[in-house]
Structures are given as structure tokens and as C-alpha cells.
């Protein structure tokens with residue numbers, strides 16, 4: 492891979508060079524070195540994935556990326572399902588699908604291979620600092636460390652093609668750079684999204700034209716319900732993040748398009764398809 496990937500997938504080596512990880516290591520003191528001493532010898536290194544925490548020198552380490560499907564009624568209908576009867580369902584993306592998009596930047600996003608129908612899905616992302624199994628609804632939000640704005644980029648033709656064959660969605664959903672994300676904002680700074688007073692706007696524009704527009708109150712399953720249901724299927728751990736689903740009017744982009752995303756209370760996120 493000769494392609495440079497500045498800041499988009501925050502790799503440990505890059506962080507060391509930039510000094511960001513050293514700052515975090517200094518905060519953690521000897522915990523970092525003792526972890527390093529216990530690590531087995533390896534023939535090569537594998538990068539970890541981190542997302543910046545707004546207003547902090549610390550980074551959020553990503554363990555797993557969960558995504559919820561069809562969580563806005565109008566989007567469920569456009570995808571051919573009945574939003575009144577289907578329980579939430581989940582899929583995962585690999586952590587190195589993260590593409591970091593810093594506020595105020597328009598980050599280049601490579602049009603992926605194999606697809607001829609590449610779609611945007613703007614989504615609220617919840618980031619967990621606690622885990623557990625079978626989390627009750629009234630305890631679920633205690634797991635949330637913060638929130639971010641994200642894109643669940645989708646090779647729609649491949650997703651649909653695999654679905655039609657009753658095969659996994661992997662190739663349509665879980666490819667390189669398929670999870671652009673902005674910095675994580677602590678709950679202490681933003682409150683919990685989707686509550687009575689935080690059911691703000693979520694929208695996405697392509698080349699300045701509004702394509703997706705809804706409010707977080709349109710989510711079928713709240714963040715607390717998503718966490719509770721997810722924890723029935725998987726043991727959750729600190730570092731897990733959850734893409735909360737997208738509103739209706741998903742659609743395609745082509746090379747040269749600029750996507751701008753917004754959720755009230757978070758900085759906008761922008762990428763250019765190249």
C-alpha cells in the first residue's frame with residue numbers, strides 16, 4: 492500500500508510520530524510500559540485504531556464497531572421492510588474501517604473497488620466506556636462515554652446482491668474506510684443524544700444539496716434500547732462503538748462529490764469522494 496492515509500485511520504506508528512500517543516502514555520504512566528513488557532514478541536506489528544476525544548489529549552481506543560440496521564421507519568420502508576414488526580438487527584465493521592474526519596477539514600475518501608452504486612448513510616455513533624451482558628434499559632446509558640457523527644458507507648449493489656443470494660453483507664458494508672467518523676464528544680459536554688431535549692436535526696448534503704434530513708426522535712430504537720438489545724447478543728466491552736442507523740433517502744455518490752454531515756450539538760463532518 493503506497494496510499495497515504497493521514498490521520499484517517501489513526502495508527503499507533505503515526506501517533507508515536509505525531510506525539511499524540513506519547514502524550515496519552517505520559518498520562519497513563521507506568522501502565523503503558525508494563526503492558527509493553529508483557530506483550531509477546533511478534534514478527535510484525537498490527538496497528539490499533541483510535542478516535543480523538545474532543546477537548547482532551549487522550550484518544551478513544553476502538554474495540555469493535557457495531558452498526559444497527561433500519562432504525563428509522565422511513566428508511567426501513569425504502570429498504571423494503573416493515574418498521575413496525577422488525578426487532579433491531581446488527582452487523583459489524585472491522586475497526587480499521589475507521590476513517591477519521593476532523594472538524595473543519597474536507598477529507599479525501601477513496602471510491603471503493605467493485606461497486607457501481609456507492610451510498611452514504613449519516614449516523615449518530617455512541618461510544619462505550621463500560622460493558623456487560625443483558626444490560627437493562629434503565630442502566631444502558633451508563634455505558635456511554637460519548638457520541639460522534641459518522642458515516643456508514645455502503646457498496647449498495649454488493650450488499651443487495653449478497654442479500655438476494657442469502658449470503659453475508661460483509662463485502663457491502665465492512666470494507667476499508669467504510670466508517671468515516673468525527674471526534675468523540677464526552678457525554679459530560681453534550682448530554683445523551685435522542686433524549687427529550689436532544690432530539691436535534693440530523694442531515695446530510697451532497698454538493699450542498701440536502702439529501703437526508705430527519706431528527707434523532709425518528710429513531711425506532713433509542714440508544715439505550717440499542718445497547719440493551721445488543722448486550723443480549725454480545726458481551727459489550729469498553730471501546731465498543733455503535734452506529735445508530737440512518738434516516739431515509741440514502742443514495743449514491745460519484746468521484747468529485749462532497750458529502751457534508753450534521754447532527755445538532757456535534758461539529759459537521761465532510762468528505763470528498765476521490
Ligand code: MN
Nearest residue numbers: 612643736737
Ligand atoms: Mn447504516
